[in-house]
Amino acid sequence: MYWKYVAKRALYGALMYVLMIFTYSVLFNSVAEKVLRAQIDEAAAQEVKKIKNVSQDELALMLEARREAKYAQYHLDEPLAARIFWRAVGTIDFHFGNSSIIKASNGDRAVIGIIGEALPNTVLLFTTEVVITVALGVALGLHAARRPNGPLDRTTSMLTMITNGLPSWWLGMILLMYAAYTARIFPSGGLHSNPVPTGFASFADLMWHLALPLITLVFLGVWTTAYVTRNIVLANLQEDFVMAARARGIPERRVLFGHTLRTSMPAIMTIAVLSLFASIAGNIIIEGVFGWPGIGNLYFIAVEQNDVPVLMSTLAIETLLTMVGFVILDLIYGFLDPRIKVGGRA
Amino acid sequence: MRLGDGLENLAEFWRDFSKEKTGLAGLALLGIFILFGLFGRLLVPFPDALRHWRDISYWEDNPQAAPPAWTNAFRAKKGVASSILRAPKVTDQKQDDGSSIRTFAFSYDYEYDAPPRDVILEFTGSGQVPIKIEAQRPDGLWAELYADQIDFGGTSAERVSLARNSAEQVIGFVRDQDAAIGASLNEEFVKPVSILFSRIAPGMGVAPTALKGRYGFSLSAYLADPANKIEKPRFIVSGDVSGALGTDSSKRDIWTGLVFGIRWALIIGLLTSIVTVMVGMILGVVAAYFGGVLDWLLSRLFEFIYLLPVLPFLIVVSAIYKPTIWTFIVIICLFFWSGVFKPVYSMALQIKEETFVEASRALGSGRWRIVFRHIMPILLPYGFANMALSIPAIIVYEASVSLLGLGDATIVTWGQILHDAFIQGAVINNIWWWVVPPGLMIALMGMSFAFLGSALDKILHPKLKTR
Numbered sequence: 037m038y039w040k041y042v043a044k045r046a047l048y049g050a051l052m053y054v055l056m057i058f059t060y061s062v063l064f065n066s067v068a069e070k071v072l073r074a075q076i077d078e079a080a081a082q083e084v085k086k087i088k089n090v091s092q093d094e095l096a097l098m099l100e101a102r103r104e105a106k107y108a109q110y111h112l113d114e115p116l117a118a119r120i121f122w123r124a125v126g127t128i129d130f131h132f133g134n135s136s137i138i139k140a141s142n143g144d145r146a147v148i149g150i151i152g153e154a155l156p157n158t159v160l161l162f163t164t165e166v167v168i169t170v171a172l173g174v175a176l177g178l179h180a181a182r183r184p185n186g187p188l189d190r191t192t193s194m195l196t197m198i199t200n201g202l203p204s205w206w207l208g209m210i211l212l213m214y215a216a217y218t219a220r221i222f223p224s225g226g227l228h229s230n231p232v233p234t235g236f237a238s239f240a241d242l243m244w245h246l247a248l249p250l251i252t253l254v255f256l257g258v259w260t261t262a263y264v265t266r267n268i269v270l271a272n273l274q275e276d277f278v279m280a281a282r283a284r285g286i287p288e289r290r291v292l293f294g295h296t297l298r299t300s301m302p303a304i305m306t307i308a309v310l311s312l313f314a315s316i317a318g319n320i321i322i323e324g325v326f327g328w329p330g331i332g333n334l335y336f337i338a339v340e341q342n343d344v345p346v347l348m349s350t351l352a353i354e355t356l357l358t359m360v361g362f363v364i365l366d367l368i369y370g371f372l373d374p375r376i377k378v379g380g381r382a
Numbered sequence: 383m384r385l386g387d388g389l390e391n392l393a394e395f396w397r398d399f400s401k402e403k404t405g406l407a408g409l410a411l412l413g414i415f416i417l418f419g420l421f422g423r424l425l426v427p428f429p430d431a432l433r434h435w436r437d438i439s440y441w442e443d444n445p446q447a448a449p450p451a452w453t454n455a456f457r458a459k460k461g462v463a464s465s466i467l468r469a470p471k472v473t474d475q476k477q478d479d480g481s482s483i484r485t486f487a488f489s490y491d492y493e494y495d496a497p498p499r500d501v502i503l504e505f506t507g508s509g510q511v512p513i514k515i516e517a518q519r520p521d522g523l524w525a526e527l528y529a530d531q532i533d534f535g536g537t538s539a540e541r542v543s544l545a546r547n548s549a550e551q552v553i554g555f556v557r558d559q560d561a562a563i564g565a566s567l568n569e570e571f572v573k574p575v576s577i578l579f580s581r582i583a584p585g586m587g588v589a590p591t592a593l594k595g596r597y598g599f600s601l602s603a604y605l606a607d608p609a610n611k612i613e614k615p616r617f618i619v620s621g622d623v624s625g626a627l628g629t630d631s632s633k634r635d636i637w638t639g640l641v642f643g644i645r646w647a648l649i650i651g652l653l654t655s656i657v658t659v660m661v662g663m664i665l666g667v668v669a670a671y672f673g674g675v676l677d678w679l680l681s682r683l684f685e686f687i688y689l690l691p692v693l694p695f696l697i698v699v700s701a702i703y704k705p706t707i708w709t710f711i712v713i714i715c716l717f718f719w720s721g722v723f724k725p726v727y728s729m730a731l732q733i734k735e736e737t738f739v740e741a742s743r744a745l746g747s748g749r750w751r752i753v754f755r756h757i758m759p760i761l762l763p764y765g766f767a768n769m770a771l772s773i774p775a776i777i778v779y780e781a782s783v784s785l786l787g788l789g790d791a792t793i794v795t796w797g798q799i800l801h802d803a804f805i806q807g808a809v810i811n812n813i814w815w816w817v818v819p820p821g822l823m824i825a826l827m828g829m830s831f832a833f834l835g836s837a838l839d840k841i842l843h844p845k846l847k848t849r
Binding site: 056064354359 | 686699827
């Protein structure tokens with residue numbers, strides 16, 4: 037029964053993913069084709085230039101033939117719907133192809149390689165951030181829930197509201213201005229010093245560069261996590277089983293950390309899992325401000341340079357990760373709550 | 383719901399709301415923002431800035447990247463506050479041959495420790511007019527600063543910058559007082575404005591001491607015949623500090639920019655909240671109450687929108703289609719109705735089964751009547767609480783897109799001010815007055831909505847107050 041649910045959910049997720057890729061394909065169609073045509077024209081002109089001992093007319097014909105062949109190869113001679121279809125299919129089956137402008141550090145143009153180069157950097161910064169934020173935030177939230185309206189609770193909810201509308205990149209700019217350019221405690225951005233030190237010093241250097249963006253993100257993220265945790269835990273504290281536990285004379289600490297935390301865990305896990313998956317997509321602006329060469333930065337360069345293959349692949353990977361996150365969460369819920377998988381309502 | 387009931391509900395709601403300090407603070411903040419948004423023009427030194435924000439010549443009187451005027455309070459050496467004098471004393475000296483000499487006298491109180499960056503006299507006129515600019519210093523000495531014949535061609539104003547034009551004359555003035563000191567000054571390196579505002583003493587070219595007191599500047603023009611004119615003289619002191627919040631490196635007044643930014647932040651915030659709450663509520667209730675195919679379709683649409691990554695999507699759409707602020711708001715609305723949809727949907731599912739709905743149905747009410755008259759009014763506050771909490775994010779989204787240089791270039795928003803600051807190196811050059819205030823405004827605007835939202839949320843979910 038559960039496997040049937042798993043299959044249904046996975047299939048459904050896959051369908052949604054395909055639908056989204058098609059949306060992107062429609063959206064980028066005009067720009068993508070403009071770029072692609074320009075590339076083909078240039079490539080064809082280059083090829084024909086090398087040919088010697090032919091008349092001008094023949095040359096023009098060859099150029100035309102070359103172009104036609106390339107257009108056919110990339111489905112550019114087909115009607116609009118078909119072109120959109122082929123681009124979507126190419127993205128869905130992970131044939132990301134070659135980028136139009138952006139290159140990997142070894143000069144390679146395969147989109148997969150370019151993304152593969154940026155991904156570890158993003159994971160290093162943002163996944164670390166999510167782990168720290170969730171750990172700190174949940175701990176803070178639990179403590180805030182112990183005494184609602186106490187000093188810690190008030191501070192947390194106040195800071196949540198303040199940081200809620202605070203752009204993280206702005207805080208990053210302020211910290212950069214102070215800590216990197218005025219006080220000169222931290223580097224002004226990037227992944228490594230130049231030249232890159234070797235051995236353990238290299239690791240220390242990386243950590244030193246990681247510190248400022250990490251502090252910015254954790255400082256802003258932790259309050260919201262704490263506040264949400266607090267709300268989840270407090271809502272659970274209203275349940276009858278908590279009253280029963282208290283009536284049995286179980287100490288308050290154990291009621292909170294034993295009984296309530298256990299029932300609150302699925303909701304807290306949801307936040308953690310979703311943030312973890314989202315973290316892999318990076319943050320376009322934070323990466324830009326700190327010169328961090330991750331996925332977000334790559335995405336923005338792709339937008340600026342109209343590099344549609346890179347753009348679409350990054351978006352596709354991002355969407356895929358979010359989708360996988362949702363499917364996994366649904367599967368966990370289905371496993372924990374039998375009502376969901378049979379289609380009943382909780 | 384009759385009107386009386388509505389008013390009573392509202393009064394009851396206000397009783398609850400007025401107990402929430404954060405909610406009141408949010409409301410007060412929002413009220414201040416709305417007042418500034420409406421009457422901002424009256425509170426800024428450059429009321430036409432909205433049309434001229436990207437017009438370099440509009441801002442040419444300001445000093446470049448000058449800190450706010452109040453920073454003088456924290457400085458040992460007080461810098462000159464930029465100012466413009468517009469009302470000189472005019473005297474006319476008629477000659478027998480029909481010509482006349484018109485003199486504009488400006489009086490300027492100099493009470494600072496550092497000299498101005500520049501002193502500029504600006505005027506318009508017509509014909510060929512010989513002019514002379516002189517200054518009377520607090521020590522009683524007169525210095526001739528500039529003498530030339532101005533040939534007014536078009537309508538553009540003539541600007542005489544003393545820093546650029548008066549080195550020779552100022553050195554001559556010092557030489558007349560003390561030949562040795564005058565000889566020590568080099569025309570290539572000397573700053574004429576600095577000499578003019580300093581005591582005449584050895585070493586004044588290197589380490590001048592300020593001569594404080596009242597300076598008189600006079601602009602006299604010889605008008606050979608009545609057709610020749612000289613008008614609208616302005617005396618511009620370009621200082622080290624300027625205005626309430628300083629200037630940026632394009633000489634724009636940051637305070638003015640911030641005040642005009644309020645408008646757009648408010649429009650974005652209020653418009654998106656109203657539209658998304660309405661759309662989200664109607665769709666949520668309809669999906670829950672009607673069920674069936676409609677429910678299925680709307681729920682799938684919700685999931686689709688929910689899964690789209692907002693910022694990357696906004697950025698790429700902005701980059702390709704270069705939208706105006708209005709299209710931006712439409713796109714935001716397309717995304718954010720989903721935030722209202724889900725909670726409303728699940729609550730409407732419960733309300734649908736309540737007895738009063740059943741009773742209404744038994745009395746023969748239509749489906750739309752039940753949706754709009756019975757279910758929606760109950761859910762409206764929840765919708766708004768939900769929305770108020772997501773407005774900060776929307777304002778940040780606009781700022782983020784603007785920061786990347788993809789905003790609407792015909793308006794002034796805080797994100798665009800920050801974009802200019804970041805691009806033009808405010809972070810590297812520690813021009814904090816260009817970076818800190820716009821971000822604080824974004825945060826404050828976000829806070830006012832967040833406060834309101836959380837107060838509503840607390841009133842609607844009273845359980846979370848205690849354990």
